[in-house]
């Protein structure tokens with residue numbers, strides 16, 4: 001994030017940023033402001049593309065989406081990833097320079113050998129000795145250059161292992177929601193793309209989950225307590241998802257469980273188990289030691305239809321979830337209810 005704008009240019013960008021925030025009903029707090037200022041600034045290609053894509057599908061911008069954009073494109077982790085990418089590029093350039101030099105040295109050695117072979121003459125000991133001496137000195141030279149190449153390769157190999165493990169770690173971190181430890185939407189998109197590329201006709205069930213009357217809970221007990229409850233509910237939800245499935249925090253107090261190769265009936269049964277499991281959770285205030293009210297969730301179950309893109313799929317699954325809310329909350333609705 002480097003800015004070289006004049007006062008006038010910066011003021012113009014600030015005004016555009018404020019207008020964007022207002023248009024999308026976003027508070028001008030530091031995270032939202034930074035994300036949109038960077039978007040208006042236009043230097044961060046990944047961030048700009050992500051926002052353009054959201055604008056193209058008229059997706060909602062809220063604090064959760066903005067925090068996600070910040071963590072994906074502007075956070076220190078993202079900058080560290082960019083730095084690691086730069087280090088890999090530099091290392092590859094160095095390696096390529098060293099192998100070019102080594103290749104030239106080998107070619108030179110081959111030329112010397114060719115000439116020396118021509119110089120070997122059983123009837124002319126002096127000429128032969130001369131040729132052998134040339135081969136000996138060329139061999140020392142090539143040995144030195146090969147040793148240098150080996151040192152460089154060993155060093156690069158070590159660097160490569162360290163960089164790869166740091167990149168793997170960052171990649172995993174980038175796929176997780178920091179509050180709940182569940183997967184984030186970036187991971188969801190990557191998994192969906194992968195599943196559908198592997199098998200475009202694959203059956204994928206989605207269970208959309210939303211906490212009931214959570215705004216009231218936040219109002220009564222505060223956002224901090226709300227956060228703790230949210231992460232406990234998230235962990236409970238994830239405990240019902242086996243390895244092949246994907247538990248995702250898809251919004252502020254919204255979750256999505258993606259289940260490949262699962263039919264509607266089975267997904268409905270899993271949803272009902274999740275509902276019951278969350279309903280049984282008991283929360284006690286760390287401060288007052290009083291029992292907090294029961295938390296319930298509403299769930300909507302749908303199956304991916306190959307004719308739709310995944311935006312349409314997700315929007316349909318959230319409509320099914322709304323059906324569960326309309327029907328009285330703390331229950332599971334399936335897409336069959338939507339059709340009737």
Ligand SMILES: Nc1nc2c(ncn2[C@@H]2O[C@H](COP(=O)(O)OP(=O)(O)OP(=O)(O)O)[C@@H](O)[C@H]2O)c(=O)[nH]1
Nearest residue numbers: 210211212213214215216218223226227230252253
């Ligand atoms: N504590 C906490 N609250 C959040 C977070 N993200 C969203 N929320 C809150 O979740 C609440 C969602 O409220 P609404 O969408 O009105 O829904 P609701 O009150 O749960 O009511 P229904 O969904 O209709 O049952 C808002 O108060 C948000 O502030 C978060 O990360 N932490």
